[in-house]
Amino acid sequence: MTTRIRRILVAVGHVQRPSRALLHKAAAIAQATRASIELFHADLPAATSAHPAPAPATPLERLTRMPLFSGIKVTSCLEADYPPHEAIVRRAMATRADLVLASLRVPALPARMWLRNTDWELIRQCPCPVLLVKSDRAYEKPVIITAVDPFHAHAKPTRLDRTLLETGTTLALALGGALHAFHSYMPLVNVLPTPMGPVVPIASSQELEAAHGQHVAAVFDHLAETAKIPPACRHLHMGGVADELNAAVRHLRASLVVMGAVSRSALKRAFIGHTAETVLNAITCDVLVVKPRSFRTSVPRRKGARG
Numbered sequence: 001m002t003t004r005i006r007r008i009l010v011a012v013g014h015v016q017r018p019s020r021a022l023l024h025k026a027a028a029i030a031q032a033t034r035a036s037i038e039l040f041h042a043d044l045p046a047a048t049s050a051h052p053a054p055a056p057a058t059p060l061e062r063l064t065r066m067p068l069f070s071g072i073k074v075t076s077c078l079e080a081d082y083p084p085h086e087a088i089v090r091r092a093m094a095t096r097a098d099l100v101l102a103s104l105r106v107p108a109l110p111a112r113m114w115l116r117n118t119d120w121e122l123i124r125q126c127p128c129p130v131l132l133v134k135s136d137r138a139y140e141k142p143v144i145i146t147a148v149d150p151f152h153a154h155a156k157p158t159r160l161d162r163t164l165l166e167t168g169t170t171l172a173l174a175l176g177g178a179l180h181a182f183h184s185y186m187p188l189v190n191v192l193p194t195p196m197g198p199v200v201p202i203a204s205s206q207e208l209e210a211a212h213g214q215h216v217a218a219v220f221d222h223l224a225e226t227a228k229i230p231p232a233c234r235h236l237h238m239g240g241v242a243d244e245l246n247a248a249v250r251h252l253r254a255s256l257v258v259m260g261a262v263s264r265s266a267l268k269r270a271f272i273g274h275t276a277e278t279v280l281n282a283i284t285c286d287v288l289v290v291k292p293r294s295f296r297t298s299v300p301r302r303k304g305a306r307g
Contacts, residue, residue, distance in 0.1 A: 005033040005170065009097035011088045011122075012041045015059040015078075019103035021136045025286070026101050027068045028139045032174035036073040038095055039063055042087030043080055081303050085121035089299040092128055100126055103133045123261060123280075125297045129167065129290045135255070137285070142177035142255035144168050145235075147245055147279075149260070150183060150219045160260045160292045165227035167290050168258045180252060181224045184237040184244040188212050213238070242278040249283050258288045 010026045012018050030037050039060050060076035081087035092100050104119060123130055146168035148161040165181065172179040188209055217236055224234045237244040249257065259279070280287055 005029065005035045005098045005174075007095055007097045007099075008035050008037045009088070009092050009095060009100045010037055010039050011084075011100060011102040012039050012060065012063070013084075013103060015041050015063075018063060019133065022101060022103040022133045023063070023066065024068060025131075025133055025139055027072060028175065029099070029101075029171070030069075030072045032176075033170075035098070036075070037069070038091075038097075039074065039076045040088065040091050041078050042082065042084050042091075043078065044082050083118070083121075085118050085125060086299045087303075088122055089126050089297055090301060090303065092126055093297075093299075093301055097128050099129050099131060101131045101133060123289050125299050127291065127295055127297045129288055131256075131286060131288045132280075133286050134283075135285050137255055139175050139177070139255055142172075142175055143180060143252045144172050144177050144256045144258060145180045145182050145245070145248060145252065145254045146258040147182045147241070147260075148220075148223060150223045151185075151216075160290070161223060162226065163293065164258050164260050164290055165223075165229070167288065169227060171256070171258075171288075177255070178233065179227070179229060180233040180235060180248075180254070181220075181227065181229045182235045182237075182245060182248055183216075183220050184239055184241045185216050186240070187238060242282060245279055246283055249285050254285050256286045256288060257283060258290060261289050261291050 008026055008030055010022065012022070026037055029035065041060055060078055064074040064076050077091065079087055079091065081090065088100065088102070091097075100122070102119070102122060104116075119132065123132075146164050148164055150161060165179075168179045171177070220236050221231075221234065235248050237248070245257065248254070257279075280289075
């Protein structure tokens, strides 16, 4: 994300029944950053659709005239394109969007929010940051948590952590909120070989564990200082990232978590590991996924180009 958000693309899944939280949050960000908004909806091409095509853009045009968009430049676009995630990515590239907003349609499952295939593919393929709206809570002086990984697990680029913090700072300043930095790490574990082959994990000594914790804290603090995050807003936890981040979200009543996705060059798409999938499915606040600036999508710019 650039330091300034100028163009916001809002992916409207249901034109007749749009997510109110999605529209309100898009308006809040646009108002705070003086950005323009495009409301975008993709439908099956008329030749392959089982239903008659809707009237050209009329429902979207009505949405642009909602009072909540007062003072904001808002346009609409209805495309006959498929699949949905590729249509959104193509439109984001065509409009040079700085930010894409999409609402999660959450099934009635207890305590979890399962992402659909469209959501995952949008996260993996969209070159600009994607904000997934999961909560109805308004952005009123929001607490924003940026989850960083200063030790670059899974070959994460060093620059990505700084990009994540810059992104969080941009939104926190614009929305009058507070930015927090988060990192969790696991304790040191040694292994003891056995005659039968399997290894047995054994805990490290207290001295080694203390030295490990001090080293992690020093690296994390140095990264947080570069973003001018005060010590009171730094959260370093020992434990699994999913559980610890969830605990931080609940404790701080966070409205948004900023996290990174790394590029797997062989597939030209972002790689979301098991831990990140667990986090994205479990936390109840909104999530902003940011990729390295070097990321390149495999979605073709023209419809039907794969064929």
